[in-house]
Amino acid sequence: MAAMNSFLITVDGSEHEVSTGTVRRLLDASTRFWLDLAGMDKSTAEGLLRDTFGFHPLAVQDAEHFGQRPKIDAYDHFTLMVIYGATGSGRLVEVHCFYTETYLVTVHRDPVPELTALATRLKQRAEPGPDHVMLLYLVVDTLIDGYFPVLADLDDQIDKLEDAILRRPTDQQLGELFDMKRWLIALRKVVTPQRDMFATLASGPGALPGMTPDAERYYRALYDHLIRISDLVDSYRDLISGVLDTHLSTVSNRLNVVVKQLTIIATVFLPLSFLTGFFGQNFAWMVNRITSLPAFLVLGIGLQVAVAAALVVVFRRRGWLSADGTVPPARPADRPHVTRQERWHLAQPLKEPVRP
Numbered sequence: 279m280a281a282m283n284s285f286l287i288t289v290d291g292s293e294h295e296v297s298t299g300t301v302r303r304l305l306d307a308s309t310r311f312w313l314d315l316a317g318m319d320k321s322t323a324e325g326l327l328r329d330t331f332g333f334h335p336l337a338v339q340d341a342e343h344f345g346q347r348p349k350i351d352a353y354d355h356f357t358l359m360v361i362y363g364a365t366g367s368g369r370l371v372e373v374h375c376f377y378t379e380t381y382l383v384t385v386h387r388d389p390v391p392e393l394t395a396l397a398t399r400l401k402q403r404a405e406p407g408p409d410h411v412m413l414l415y416l417v418v419d420t421l422i423d424g425y426f427p428v429l430a431d432l433d434d435q436i437d438k439l440e441d442a443i444l445r446r447p448t449d450q451q452l453g454e455l456f457d458m459k460r461w462l463i464a465l466r467k468v469v470t471p472q473r474d475m476f477a478t479l480a481s482g483p484g485a486l487p488g489m490t491p492d493a494e495r496y497y498r499a500l501y502d503h504l505i506r507i508s509d510l511v512d513s514y515r516d517l518i519s520g521v522l523d524t525h526l527s528t529v530s531n532r533l534n535v536v537v538k539q540l541t542i543i544a545t546v547f548l549p550l551s552f553l554t555g556f557f558g559q560n561f562a563w564m565v566n567r568i569t570s571l572p573a574f575l576v577l578g579i580g581l582q583v584a585v586a587a588a589l590v591v592v593f594r595r596r597g598w599l600s601a602d603g604t605v606p607p608a609r610p611a612d613r614p615h616v617t618r619q620e621r622w623h624l625a626q627p628l629k630e631p632v633r634p
Contacts, residue, residue: 283316283389291401301330304381312400312413313383314393331356331383333376341374341385348472350479350486357486359414362468363421364428365390368461370468373421375414379488382410384417392420411488415496422500425469425507432458432514440521447528455522462515469511473504542593549585 284296289310294300296313304311315326318341327338337358340346351358359375371390376383384393396416408416435458443451479486479497489497557564557577568577593599 284314285397286313287397291403298330311381315385316389318385344372344387348475361418361421364424368428377414379410382413392424396420411493422503429510436517443525447525459518462511466511469508473508476501476504546586546589550582553582
């Protein structure tokens, strides 16, 4: 067989070789087992899933191509469940579960360390393993629980990114925001139908062979987890949209500050350019009379310094030189002068009016 990183364990916790002969022997003995196939090629799908297990060609075709939406399809002697989970690296994994009351076959293209860890725990159990409706629950619960640490890491990334944006926005941060938003959209596409699928599974009696009232409580808990995940996805998507608006607003504000500074500089040099142009005119009267050093210091340098200082004072009073654009508080007005007679009248108590 060409499936890599696969395993086969029986109800007693023992592990067996993943081969067609072993599978046929366990099927003939009606032994309950769990077969996990990772990296399965076309020959394995046709030889094992279709010929040995006798699964329907449509179900086998879905397992060959992947890219299916979460669903439950009931066939004659088995039920196909397509479920999505998340690994520790944040990658979405698609798992096809072929479920019967005797065995469970899980097929996935990429390695899923969480399922391998679940198989290790089952092999270390002293008592017999769970029945297959509960085994399917454990598999699905393992895949769904993988969403929570990934979403928690995403929350931390959003907080760090928001702090970095408030300090200094960059184009790289904008690309990270779009990557997060794209990942949340992909996550929502699989979580929402998965939530609806388990809502039907938890409420519809007989939707899954071997379902008992006690097992139905566990599947209802899966539905609650998916509701929480769906709410978190929507919340984080809105949060990322808010952070994106913050990034754009911060960039716009910084641009406005730069434009304001350049405008102030241009405004300061505007009258200076006028003065230098005016005194640079080659009129005989002006050239013959403005020849001394005091005239040069007063008209050539002092006048320009005075104009620049006056403009700076005006800009400061209007609040244009501050980073936030706030206007400095005005000086308190002088206290009005009150004469001695007016103070005496103000100090007298008020008299009640005489009633008629």
